Amino acid sequence: MNYKQLEDFYLFLLSKNSKIPCTKHGQYDAKKGIQICKYKNNYNIGFVADKNNCIVLDCDFDIQRNLNGVETLKKLEYELGTLPDTLTQSTPRGGKHLIYKDTGIKNPIGKIGKDVDIKYRGYITIEPSSINGAKYKFTNGIDKNGNFIIAELPNSWLNYINKTKNNFYKTIDVNNNNYQRKIINGNFQKMYEKCAFIKHCVDNASVLDEISWFYFACVLNSLSNGESLFDLYSRPHKDYDPILVNKKFQNAKKYNVNCNTISRCFAECKFCVYNQGGNYAK
Numbered sequence: 560m561n562y563k564q565l566e567d568f569y570l571f572l573l574s575k576n577s578k579i580p581c582t583k584h585g586q587y588d589a590k591k592g593i594q595i596c597k598y599k600n601n602y603n604i605g606f607v608a609d610k611n612n613c614i615v616l617d618c619d620f621d622i623q624r625n626l627n628g629v630e631t632l633k634k635l636e637y638e639l640g641t642l643p644d645t646l647t648q649s650t651p652r653g654g655k656h657l658i659y660k661d662t663g664i665k666n667p668i669g670k671i672g673k674d675v676d677i678k679y680r681g682y683i684t685i686e687p688s689s690i691n692g693a694k695y696k697f698t699n700g701i702d703k704n705g706n707f708i709i710a711e712l713p714n715s716w717l718n719y720i721n722k723t724k725n726n727f728y729k730t731i732d733v734n735n736n737n738y739q740r741k742i743i744n745g746n747f748q749k750m751y752e753k754c755a756f757i758k759h760c761v762d763n764a765s766v767l768d769e770i771s772w773f774y775f776a777c778v779l780n781s782l783s784n785g786e787s788l789f790d791l792y793s794r795p796h797k798d799y800d801p802i803l804v805n806k807k808f809q810n811a812k813k814y815n816v817n818c819n820t821i822s823r824c825f826a827e828c829k830f831c832v833y834n835q836g837g838n839y840a841k
């Protein structure tokens with residue numbers, strides 16, 4: 560690995576064997592041109608995300624402490640679409656840092672799922688650092704000439720990561736896999752009339768955002784004819800694809816989402832008639 564190109568980034572020194580800064584102002588002392596080869600035997604290296612116009616998806620991993628952000632990220636990719644290849648490093652305990660450009664990032668949330676943090680106004684420890692002999696190591700995002708590839712995040716991910724007034728995102732428990740749903744013979748027409756969220760999904764079917772679409776799949780999973788309804792109301796969408804839509808519907812089975820959950824972010828469902836244990840049979 561040639562560390563020369565890292566020297567074009569804002570870096571600062573951390574104490575050997577640790578993530579603790581060893582300059583007076585820590586990450587605020589970051590500068591370009593830190594000579595990695597000169598320091599790498601006696602210091603670790605800090606990489607400041609926002610100052611480098613980057614954002615980092617930081618997946619924790621520790622079997623003993625039951626941390627598995629790598630798995631969470633895979634699940635999120637299922638909801639939001641596959642992430643593009645980008646500069647990625649493995650961390651000493653088996654976690655991962657995915658480094659993206661911050662294009663389109665405004666006021667990001669701090670955590671995007673169980674054990675996955677966003678590092679933006681902060682720093683990460685970067686290769687060639689090590690902790691107790693275990694190394695930070697680039698595993699992806701280096702082209703055949705040895706240059707870094709730092710990709711941009713797709714829109715669905717930007718929408719998920721940027722804080723917005725109306726985002727539903729933080730209410731999903733992406734690790735709730737054991738949910739047993741009660742299937743009922745609900746009356747969809749009645750649901751459309753009585754639930755503002757359902758109305759929102761149907762009326763905006765052609766431009767529905769990714770997360771509403773997913774929540775809609777969760778709700779329709781409660782209906783015995785939900786699968787065909789979900790397909791029908793997904794057809795106007797610009798990204799409609801019958802196989803993808805079915806996958807989305809099947810995947811939504813795992814999540815306990817109802818008007819009660821939705822009301823935490825979609826205010827209209829706060830007083831929704833279905834906001835009572837999510838019973839759509841009424």
Ligand SMILES: [Zn+2]
Pocket residue numbers: 753754755756757818827828831832833834
């Ligand atoms: Zn509702």
